[in-house]
Amino acid sequence: MLQPLRLALPLALALAWGAAAQAQPAARMRVERQRSVIIASTPAAPLPVVRVAQDTLTLLFFPSPIQKKTLTFDESRIRVLDAGERSVIIQPVVNLGDGERQEIGVFFDDGRAPARAAFRLVTDPAEVDSRIDVQRPAPPNEACQPTAQAPAPKPEDFVLLGYLDDKGITTSSRKGPLAMQGLSLESLVAFRGTKWILANVKISNSLEQPAWTPREATFVGRSGTPLRARLVAKQPGPLLPGEAGRFLAAMEVTATNADLVFTLEVLGDAGRRLTIPDVRFPLPSAGDAR
Numbered sequence: 001m002l003q004p005l006r007l008a009l010p011l012a013l014a015l016a017w018g019a020a021a022q023a024q025p026a027a028r029m030r031v032e033r034q035r036s037v038i039i040a041s042t043p044a045a046p047l048p049v050v051r052v053a054q055d056t057l058t059l060l061f062f063p064s065p066i067q068k069k070t071l072t073f074d075e076s077r078i079r080v081l082d083a084g085e086r087s088v089i090i091q092p093v094v095n096l097g098d099g100e101r102q103e104i105g106v107f108f109d110d111g112r113a114p115a116r117a118a119f120r121l122v123t124d125p126a127e128v129d130s131r132i133d134v135q136r137p138a139p140p141n142e143a144c145q146p147t148a149q150a151p152a153p154k155p156e157d158f159v160l161l162g163y164l165d166d167k168g169i170t171t172s173s174r175k176g177p178l179a180m181q182g183l184s185l186e187s188l189v190a191f192r193g194t195k196w197i198l199a200n201v202k203i204s205n206s207l208e209q210p211a212w213t214p215r216e217a218t219f220v221g222r223s224g225t226p227l228r229a230r231l232v233a234k235q236p237g238p239l240l241p242g243e244a245g246r247f248l249a250a251m252e253v254t255a256t257n258a259d260l261v262f263t264l265e266v267l268g269d270a271g272r273r274l275t276i277p278d279v280r281f282p283l284p285s286a287g288d289a290r
Contacts, residue, residue: 030126034132050122051128051129052092052122057090059131062087065086069270070270072104077096078104102120103119104119105118172282182212182272184204185276192283195252197250210269213269214239215231229264232247
């Protein structure tokens with residue numbers, strides 16, 4: 001009479017063990033990786049991806065000293081647990097959601113190009129980076145650079161390349177006063193064409209401040225997401241105390257039947273930046289092709 005009970009107990013244990021074995025992969029820990037990444041060589045290049053997780057510390061180790069005060073990140077999503085002369089330890093407040101991308105960046109202390117290291121942070125369900133050895137791209141071989149200058153663009157090139165259509169270009173302009181951290185906005189002209197915007201900015205450096213070189217420009221829209229722009233200086237090199245310079249920040253945009261309004265931020269040496277709110281790019285008016 002007791003035999004069925006003896007058989008039932010091993011069967012129950014076997015079923016329980018099987019259920020636990022099936023549940024085990026779901027609880028599997030992320031694999032920790034240590035690897036090297038090369039930072040973007042230009043502001044327009046894609047950022048290297050670093051995988052982070054709430055239960056793991058991620059060490060970013062840099063090849064040369066960094067300016068800790070220039071660290072930029074979203075404090076509501078990312079913690080910086082320690083920042084040293086050549087290292088930063090980070091950890092997300094919580095695991096980043098599917099499709100969520102956070103950015104962290106810092107300037108090097110030596111000013112060599114590329115002057116800033118920036119990374120795109122994600123959470124991967126299978127892997128996490130416990131250590132990232134940061135590398136700068138090798139400088140181009142000057143002997144292999146072309147000696148002849150590219151031909152100057154002609155008006156027809158802008159039409160052939162699709163930068164202009166029958167709607168033409170719209171502009172808006174503004175002048176100061178706007179000043180922060182010893183930097184002042186003297187004037188700004190905003191251009192909008194076919195799927196592109198460009199801000200022509202004149203910035204002056206205070207006499208009481210050290211020389212300043214802008215390194216990066218971003219446009220921030222109503223969503224709050226920073227969008228990296230291409231930054232071009234009319235005269236390359238630093239702005240000396242008391243000098244003014246002209247800079248162009250350009251970016252491609254998606255087609256929309258509405259005015260565009262951005263905050264333009266120009267970031268440079270020693271973390272000094274000029275933030276210009278309410279930069280308006282009016283909607284081009286439809287042309288009449290008849």
